[in-house]
Amino acid sequence: MGEFRMPSLGADMEAGTLIEWLKKPGEAVKRGDIIAVVETQKGAIEIEIFETGVVDRLLVEPGLKVPVGTPLALIRGAGEAPAKAAPPVRPAAVVLPVPAPAPAIKPAIGPIMPPPPAGAARVSPAARKLAAERGVAVAGIKGTGPSGAVISADIERAAGAPAAAPAAPAAAKRTGLDLAEMRRAIAAAMARSKREIPHYYLSHAIDMKATLDWLAATNAERQPPQRLLLAALLLKAVALALEQFPEFNGFYTDGAFRPSEGIHVGTAIAIRGGGLVAPAIRDADEKTLDELMASLRDLVARTRAGRLRSSELFEPTITVSSLGERGVESLYGVIYPPQVAIVGFGTPAPAPRAVDGRVEIRPIMTATLAADHRASDGHRGALFLLEIERVLQQPEAL
C-alpha cells in the first residue's frame, strides 16, 4: 500500500491546506495525474501523484492544513487487498516539524596568535577595578576565568566576603556610617556565627603587675602623644602567641580551616551611638608597640569618622576584644566568621592572688578564648592562653 503525502513545493513551504480532491476512492490513478489541489501562501497549486494504482482511501479531509510530508491518501497497487477500514485522520493541530539541530561545527582554527608576553597575569578589567576598590593585591590570586584569568568573582573571594553573610558591617562607607545598616549586618553575622560555629570557651586570670608596672614606667618617660596604651600590648601579645598557635589564625571556609600566613589582628572598636567594627591591623606580630599605637589611633579615628576601607574589615585573621578600663571582669566574644577565634580581655582589677604561698593584691585581668571547635580543641586553646600570659609577663620584649 503506497502513501501519497503532502508534497514540498518550495524551499519555504512548511504546510499546505488541502482544498479539493480530484480523485475518489476506487478511481485509478497513473503517474503524473493531478490528484488534488492544495492552497499555499502563493496560491492554489495542483499536485500530482507519481504512483500508478487505485485510490484506496483518502486520509485527510478538504479544509485541513497539514505539514509537508503528512500522508494524504493510500494508493493500492495492482493485486493488493484494500486497507482495513478506519476513519479519516483529522489532525487536531498543525504540528510543524522541528528543524533538526545543525551539526555541531568545531570552531575554525583561526590564525596562529603569538603567545602572551611571558609572565603576564590575565586579569580582567572588571577584576582590576574591583581589586583597586577593595584594596586587594591582584598578584598571586588564583583565577577562575577563561584560560585561568582572574575575574571579579576571584577578587570577591580573595577579599573574603561571601555575599550571603556580611562578616562585618558594610556600612563603613567613606560617606559616613549608617548605624541601622551596621546593626543589621552585625545581627546577621552574629546569628550566623552562633548557628554554624561550634564555640568552646576557656578563661584564664592573668597577673598583670609586671605588664602594668612596665607600662607605667615606660609612659612616665614619654610625652602624652607617644604614650602606650595597654590595648597595644594586648594586641601584640596575642599576635606573638599566634606564631606558636597557627590554628587560631585563619579562616574556616568550604569545609576546611585555612591558616593565614599573615597575622592580621582585628581590634573591636565601639562606635558612639551603638555600632561596633573590628578592623584589622596587618602583620601585628611584626609591628613595634609604637607602630601598633599609631595603627590603633588611625583606625579608631577613621572608624569613628566612617572612613574605613572595606578591605580592613575583611582582613582580620583573628579578633581581639578588650573592655578597656571601664568594664567588667571577663568578656566572652562571638567569633566573626570566617575567623576561628576571638580573644577577650576583661578590665584589670585588683584582686587577691596567691603569690609564693602568701595572699597579695594584684591587678588581675581575665583573658578568654572563644574558639571554633572545628579548627582547634581546648587543650591547644589553653596553651594559647598560657602563651599570651607568658608573653605579657615580659612586656619589654613586646
Added chain:
Amino acid sequence: MTAATKPHLSRAHLAELLRQMVRIRRFEEKCVELYQSEKIRGFLHVYIGEEAVAVGALQALTPEDAVVATYREHGHALARGLPMTTVMAEMYGKSEGCSRGRGGSMHIFDAATRFYGGNAIVGGGLPLAVGLGLADKMQGRPHVTACFFGEGAVAEGEFHESMNLAALWQLPVLFVCENNLYAMGTALKLSESETDIHLKAQSYRIPSEAVDGMDVVAVEAAARRAVEAIRAGQGPYFLECRTYRFRAHSMFDAELYRDKAEVEEWKKHGPILRFGTWLRETGILHEADVQAIEVEAAAEVDAAVAFAEAGTWEPVEDLTKHVYREAAR
C-alpha cells in the same frame, strides 16, 4: 575538427536527438518527484518543454568549446555529457555531485566538459561568456562559447553590455536566448518594449535568427549555421529560440500569471511529442525503438537516483574548504 554545417539526418542521429530529449524529460520529472518528497531542496527549475533547445544547440559544439548556462541548466548539463549520476548527486547535495554537492540544482559545473554553470543571477553569465570568448580569441584558439539565457535576461544591463562588448571585439560567442515568454511570472509583452528579441541583437550588429525552439532539427540547423560563422571569424551570433516551459517557473509557483489553456495548447506542440510523432509517422523509428529509448532512460534515471541515495555527505569539518585555491608551489 569542426562539426558539419548541416545536421546529418541519419536514422541514428535522429534517434539520438530523441534519446537525449527523453533522457532530459525523464530526469526532470524525477527531480520534480524528488523535490516534493524533500530529497531535493532549495530551488528547482525544470526544463520540461524546452528540451529541443539544449539538445539541438549543443549538437553544434565540440568537446573543446565552452558552455555557460542558467539555473535551468540540467538539460544543458546532460546534453553536454555530464553523467546523470553526478548531476543527480549534486541535486541531492551529496559530495559525489559534480560540484561536490556545494552548489545544488542551480550550480552544476564540470571542468571536463567546459561547463561553466549553473548561474543563479539572471544575466550574470553573459559577461563570463564574453570573457571566455575573449580568452579564446587572444590565445588564437578556434573554440566557441555558447551562452544560454532566458528572455528575462535581456532586460538586465549586463545583457546589453555583453552584447556590445562581444560585437565590438568580435568575440566567438554564440548567444542563445531561450524565449519561453515568461520571466518567472512576468510575461514578455509586459516587460519589453520590443518583444522581437532577435531584433535587439541587430542593434549591436550581431547576426541573429529567430528559431522554432520546439523543433529540435531546426534548432540544430540554426546552431550549426551560427557556429560555422563564428569559427570563420565573423564574430558573435545570436539565436532566439522560441519555446515554452510546461511547468511553473520553479516548484513553488501557483502560475497565477498564465492561463492553463495556453499551457495545454503549447503542450500539443511539445518537442518530444512532435518529434516522436514525426519519427513514427515517417517510419524512421518504430514504436519498439521509442519504447527502448524510454526503458533505457527510465533505467538511467533509476540508477542516478540510486547513486545519489547512496552518496555521502561532505564532512562538516571541511566546511571552509574551496574558498581559496592554494598557490601551486
Added chain:
Amino acid sequence: MNDAAAPATIKTTYREAMKAAIRAALRSDPRAFLMGEDVGRYGGCYAVTKGLLAEFGPERIRDTPLSESAFVGAGIGAALGGMRPIVEIMTVNFSLLALDQIVNNAATLLHMSGGQFNVPLVIRMATGAGRQLAAQHSHSLEGWYAHIPGIKVLAPATLEDARGMLATALADPNPVLIFEHVMLYNMEGELAADAGAVDIDKAAIRRPGRDVTLIAYGGTLFKTLAAAEALAKDGIEAEVIDLRSLRPLDSATIVGSVSRTRRAVVVDEGWKTGSLSAEVTAQIMEHAFWSLDAPVARVCSAEVPIPYPRHLEQAALPQPEAIAAAARATLGR
C-alpha cells in the same frame, strides 16, 4: 649585466612604480593583459598606464566601453579561459556597477563548482577622498570587499608595495583586488632599482614603538606616521602598523603588537560604522583582551557623504591631529 655604476635606488613615484609593475607583468607573461576604461588612448585616468599602449598594443592594453559589469565579468571569464587579466576599474565608486560580478561570480565560482574553477584575476581600483570630488567620487569601500570570502584585498601604501604587490597578485590563483589611494599617486620616494615582488598576506611595522599601536592602511598610513612623529615629541613612542592586506588580515602582527603596547588606535578612511576598523577592533578584543590597558580607539571618516568644500572634506577625513589625540587618550593624557 652588472654595472657597478648603476644606482642602487631610483627616485620615482607611486604612480610610476605601479606602471613599472604592470609593464613587468605584461613583459614576463604573455597571458597577462590590462583592460579598463581609458587605460589606452587616454593613458589612464590617473596616468598609471600612460605610454603602455604604445609598448604593448591595443590587444593587451585594452580600452573598454563604460560597461563595468561586462568588462569585470569578461575579466572573470578570460581568467577562467586561461588568461591573466588585470582589470582596471576607474575608481571604487564605479565598482558598484560590477559588484554582482565580483561578489556573485569572482568570489564564488571556486566554491560553487566544488573546487573546479578558480579565477586568477586581478582587479585594480583607485579609492579614497581628498581631491574635493564630492560624494559620488570619494568612497573608501575596501572594508566592504574585505567582508567577502573568496577574494583577497590589498592596499599598497608604499612605493615597494605599489611595485611589488601586482606580481604576487597575478601569480595567486584567486581573485585579488588592489586598492590604490588617489592621494598616493603623486607620492615621491626612493625605490630599490631591483625592487620586485613582495608578499601580499603580511602587515608591516613601519615604525616600532612601545607605548601604543597605531594601525592604518592605504592613504591614511602617512597621516598616521605623521601623528607618530608628533607623539614622539611628547615622549610617546607609537608603533605604526601598515595592514597591507585587508583580506586576509595579518591578525598575528596586529595582536602581537597590541599585546606589547597594550593600547591600540585603528585608523580607517571608511565611515566608522561597520567599517574595517570594527573588524580590527573585534580581533584585538578577541585575541588581546587580557593585554589591554585601555579600550581600542578608532579614527575614521565622519558619518557624512564626503562634502565638496575643502575645509569640510578635510574635517570629514581622519587627520594626524585626531589620530595623535586618540593615541594620547589611550594613555590617559
